[in-house]
Amino acid sequence: MTTRKNDKMLVTFWGTRGSISTPGRITEKYGGNTPCVSIRFNDTQIILDAGTGIRNLGVELVEEIKREDNPTLLHLFLSHTHWDHIQGLPFFLPSYHKNTKLIIYGSHRKERFLASILKEQMDFDYFPVSMSSFAADISIREMNDKVIQIGPLVIDWQEQVYHPGGSVRYKISTNGNKIVYATDVELNRMFDNLKDNDINENLARDYMNFISDADLLIADAQYTEEEYPEKVGWGHSSVHVLLDIAFKSNVKQLAVFHHDPQHSDKFLDDLWMENRSKYSSKDRKMDVFWAREGMTLAI
Amino acid sequence: MGKDSEKTILTNEKNLNFFKDEKTGLANTQELPRKTFVGRIPTVQHAFLEIMDEEKRRIILGEDDLIIGRTSECDIQIMANNVSRRHARISYSNEEYRIEDLESTNGIYVNGVKVERCVLRKHDVLEIGGIKILFIEEKIRQDNDNKKE
Numbered sequence: 001m002t003t004r005k006n007d008k009m010l011v012t013f014w015g016t017r018g019s020i021s022t023p024g025r026i027t028e029k030y031g032g033n034t035p036c037v038s039i040r041f042n043d044t045q046i047i048l049d050a051g052t053g054i055r056n057l058g059v060e061l062v063e064e065i066k067r068e069d070n071p072t073l074l075h076l077f078l079s080h081t082h083w084d085h086i087q088g089l090p091f092f093l094p095s096y097h098k099n100t101k102l103i104i105y106g107s108h109r110k111e112r113f114l115a116s117i118l119k120e121q122m123d124f125d126y127f128p129v130s131m132s133s134f135a136a137d138i139s140i141r142e143m144n145d146k147v148i149q150i151g152p153l154v155i156d157w158q159e160q161v162y163h164p165g166g167s168v169r170y171k172i173s174t175n176g177n178k179i180v181y182a183t184d185v186e187l188n189r190m191f192d193n194l195k196d197n198d199i200n201e202n203l204a205r206d207y208m209n210f211i212s213d214a215d216l217l218i219a220d221a222q223y224t225e226e227e228y229p230e231k232v233g234w235g236h237s238s239v240h241v242l243l244d245i246a247f248k249s250n251v252k253q254l255a256v257f258h259h260d261p262q263h264s265d266k267f268l269d270d271l272w273m274e275n276r277s278k279y280s281s282k283d284r285k286m287d288v289f290w291a292r293e294g295m296t297l298a299i
Numbered sequence: 300m301g302k303d304s305e306k307t308i309l310t311n312e313k314n315l316n317f318f319k320d321e322k323t324g325l326a327n328t329q330e331l332p333r334k335t336f337v338g339r340i341p342t343v344q345h346a347f348l349e350i351m352d353e354e355k356r357r358i359i360l361g362e363d364d365l366i367i368g369r370t371s372e373c374d375i376q377i378m379a380n381n382v383s384r385r386h387a388r389i390s391y392s393n394e395e396y397r398i399e400d401l402e403s404t405n406g407i408y409v410n411g412v413k414v415e416r417c418v419l420r421k422h423d424v425l426e427i428g429g430i431k432i433l434f435i436e437e438k439i440r441q442d443n444d445n446k447k448e
Contacts, residue, residue: 010415276411287412294395296414296415297415298400
């Protein structure tokens, strides 16, 4: 029996690059825009992070907004407020459109209010247009509730500690399907010396519980094993550590995300070829791929 | 210096000796007039699908949508059991080609990943009902032989 499209969440990658945007010929396949992923389930629209990739999403959405009589409701969930995850927001066209209601969610555990961090990004010293120029109805919420329900979608979230300043991971579920977005976390440190470290043992267990049985896990593995030793403490994972943990957690499909700015298309192609078939056993198989801009999956 | 006099200096062998380095005997590099760099070689973007079925066909892509499927109404007909009647659409916008699943039974794959939609990049391997299709994109010089009809 075929599954109807409207039973599925449509996941689109608008930006997959980590740290800084990297336009150019050698990055055109996987893309140079920084993180942004949209999840659409019928009329419910969720956006994960507002890296530079959100600009292209905005261009597409604004065409829909113009056609609609009723306001378009968009929910933007931020993993954290480092530049590569918020820098596209000033260029997100629906923000300048009256017929949009945009709710921005983020961690409540920052030293400053989320609203002031986002407003400061659009301070006149950095950007010529202030956030008060947004014509859309914008509300900024620091999350307290453990679970957020948006129409048919349930959004579960947890704080992540192994990233400078912290970050948040999200799980979006509906109809028994689960997508986990867990970027900007250094799993190598979390899963190191588990036997001698109770804190890490708890963190590792929480992480594995959170991602377990995910139909799609979108997760950061910015470095190769060879590169990682020089990047300890930078808040990103290495490829094999992520792949091992995801496989042990029974993840069905893994989108490796937050690509290093120095990694060309060929480099990522080679990494993918090297790892794509390693994670399958007699009983099951984990589909692994390197996320690329402009790709939409149905989950 | 006018056009004709420039030409005279460059083509007259006697005058070329004037530019030679006395020690090496090699001609010094001459500065080209700026207008030399301004011209443009007309190019055209070509994209193809190479369908690796029994016929091994090459389909030239234009700007119109193309439907791939099993029936004769489709723009690209693939006669394979696992291909749906209307299986996928290839479209062109913002100077990029995309593939989109038309609710087919077996889905579409790009480089082995099952996708709903995907922007295509050169050398992507598409798979439709078990048939592999190579996407090729190239920019070539547009001269009299290559002009689009």
